[in-house]
Amino acid sequence: MKITKLMAILGKINLTVAFIVLFLFTNFAFNTLKAQITTKDKNVSEYTYYTLEEIKERFDKYKIDSSTHLTESEFLERITILQDLKPSTYRTYKAAVAYFATPKRLKEISDINYGINSSIAIAKNKISYMREHKADSTISTFRTQPIERIYDFDRNQFVNKNQLEEVKKYVFASSDKPNFEVHQLDKFLPNVSQFGIKNGQRAFGYRMSLKDNYHLLIIDLPENGRKMILFQQNGWDNTVKGVY
Secondary structure: OHHHHHHHHHHHHHHHHHHHHHHHHHHHHHHOOEEEEEOOOOOOOOOEEEEEEHHHHHHHOOOOOOOOOOHHHHHHHHHHHHHHHHHHHHHHHHHHHHHOOHHHHHHHHHHHHHHHHHHHHHHHHHHHHHHHHHHHHHHHHHHHOOHOOOOOOOOOOOHHHHHHHHHHHHHHOOOOOEEEEEEEEEOOOHHHHHHHHOOOOOEEEEEEEOOOOOOEEEEEEOEEEEEEEEEEEEEOOEEEEEEO
């Protein structure tokens, strides 16, 4: 009887010791585990690893909320940094589950992941707003100026090309909806091929009415990219004057 009790006590002690050892091992493994950050740079041969504490530190430094005011390039930079934390956070959460982390620790990681996604969404919304505001301002100024400040008819060329580049860049981000679309641009502008535009292309974009029956197209073409086309309308005839 005494031997049986002794064996039972020893069994409980061994079980307790085994549990303590397992707990210490899993705690050590979780705390030292580092999640791999994937990189888009194919030239990088070594990956960067972050602990959970390092993830928290970087998130606290680069998180974004509605009161954050940055330039577009700064927002884009932060988005890249935060996106690089997402796979790390995901792998850390999986490790936490595998090593029986406490509910408090799991919630902490989930909150960080939620914060990363929220920050990225806020940054993208702010960038969209900034681009739309910039586009509306640029287009408004562009539309109100004389045609001579857009095209030099004596030299047969577009002028103020810095402004033209801005208009081409931002017009599709403006609050104005595209108002021009044809399946074959050369059917609408028969002489457009004389300006290096390949026939048979679908055109989609904007049409702006200027003075003296002149119109300006800002369109995307499958093979020629984004172009500005100045043309004059005479009844049913449309004649291209210049392409930029």
